[in-house]
Amino acid sequence: xxxVSQTPKYLVTQMGNDKSIKCEQNLGHDTMYWYKQDSKKFxxxxxxxxxxxxxxxxxxxxxxxxxxxxxxxxxxxxNSLELGDSAVYFCASSDTTWGNTEAFFGQGxxxxxx
Amino acid sequence: xxxxxxxEDQVNVAxxxxxxxxxxYSVSGNPYLFWYVQYPNRGLxxxxxxxxxxxxxxxxxxxxxxxxxxxxxxxxxxxxALVSDSALYFCAARPGYALNFGKGTSLLxxx
Numbered sequence: 001x002x003x004v005s006q007t008p009k010y011l012v013t014q015m016g017n018d019k020s021i022k023c024e025q026n027l028g029h030d031t032m033y034w035y036k037q038d039s040k041k042f043x044x045x046x047x048x049x050x051x052x053x054x055x056x057x058x059x060x061x062x063x064x065x066x067x068x069x070x071x072x073x074x075x076x077x078x079n080s081l082e083l084g085d086s087a088v089y090f091c092a093s094s095d096t097t098w099g100n101t102e103a104f105f106g107q108g109x110x111x112x113x114x
Numbered sequence: 115x116x117x118x119x120x121x122e123d124q125v126n127v128a129x130x131x132x133x134x135x136x137x138x139y140s141v142s143g144n145p146y147l148f149w150y151v152q153y154p155n156r157g158l159x160x161x162x163x164x165x166x167x168x169x170x171x172x173x174x175x176x177x178x179x180x181x182x183x184x185x186x187x188x189x190x191x192x193x194x195a196l197v198s199d200s201a202l203y204f205c206a207a208r209p210g211y212a213l214n215f216g217k218g219t220s221l222l223x224x225x
Contacts, residue, residue, distance in 0.1 A: 004157075033212055041202060043158075043215040056211050090157060099146040099208040100165040105157040 003027050006091050006106040013081055014114055021076045021109045023091030031055075032074035033103060034066060035090040043090070049074055081113045118147070118188075118205045120216035127195045127223055135190040135219045137205030147188045148206040148213065149179055158204065164188060175199070195223045 004025045013019050025032060033056075034046040047066040048056035054066070063079040078085060088110050092103040118139045127133045139145055146165055150158040162173025169181045179190045190203060200223045206213040 031211070041152075041218050043204065043218075045212040045214070048211050050211070092158075099210065100163075102148055102160045102163055103213055104160065105150075107157045108155075 004091055004093055004104050004106040006089075006109050008109060009107060010110050010112075012112045012114065015081055015083060017081050018077070018079045019081060019111070020078070021089055021091075021111075023074050023076070023106060025072055025091075025093040025104070027093055027095075027104060029093040029095050029104075030071055031094045031096060032068065032071070033092040033094075034074065034076050035092060035105075037088040037090060037108070039087070046089075047074075047076075078111075081111075083113050086111055086113045117209075117214055118207045118216040120203075120205055120219045122219050123217075124220045124222065127221070129197050129223050129225050130194050133192050133195040133199070133221065133223070135203050135205075135221060137188045137190065137216060139186050139188060139205075139207055141186075141207070141209075145181075145188075146208040147179075147181065148208065149173065149177070149188075149190050150204045150206060150215075151175075152202040152204065152218075154201075161190070195221075197223050197225055199223050 006023045031050045033048045046060050049068045052068045065077045068074045088108045090108045091106040094103040095101045148163045149161040152158050162171050164181045172178045202218045204218050205216040
């Protein structure tokens with residue numbers, strides 16, 4: 001069983017389009033995250049939700065909107081895609097928001113904007 | 115706040131030799147430190163963590179890490195490297211609600 005799963009794995013789309021990435025975790029965790037990994041492999045937190053409530057919203061353009069319908073799902077919707085949005089997006093989850101718990105990551109979604 | 119630094123972009127080691135991937139941290143409190151590995155086109159896999167207690171932490175795939183408070187370091191180690199250990203390794207700290215990652219160190223193990 002996949003613990004944290006994302007769909008799609010690859011996404012190629014044109015500038016200006018709107019797209020969504022879905023994430024589900026079956027670990028029973030309370031906290032979920034979206035990370036962005038750029039072309040230099042830097043990993044940066046974008047959002048974090050705890051029990052469906054937004055607790056982290058880093059400096060991310062308003063075009064990015066996370067949605068958590070329940071604590072097992074955290075989807076990422078991106079409006080008006082730009083070339084600079086091309087990256088790998090990782091979903092993750094952890095048991096709590098406390099610092100001593102590790103996060104489990106999905107396989108990533110490689111977004112290419114052309 | 116907690117942050118980590120990985121001073122090496124790449125580490126090369128011959129198979130069978132010991133390996134070390136370096137990480138230093140800066141904290142304003144008790145450090146929560148983690149190591150993750152990323153294989154090509156894959157997600158991040160958790161290797162080990164330091165929360166408190168024993169300074170030598172053992173993790174997955176034979177890896178271990180040594181927490182050194184005086185040197186503010188948390189280096190990842192393995193006694194005998196395998197070619198299959200070749201991957202991208204990330205050190206991370208968790209100052210609050212999310213992990214803050216270092217820039218990553220690419221490990222290349224040659225036969």
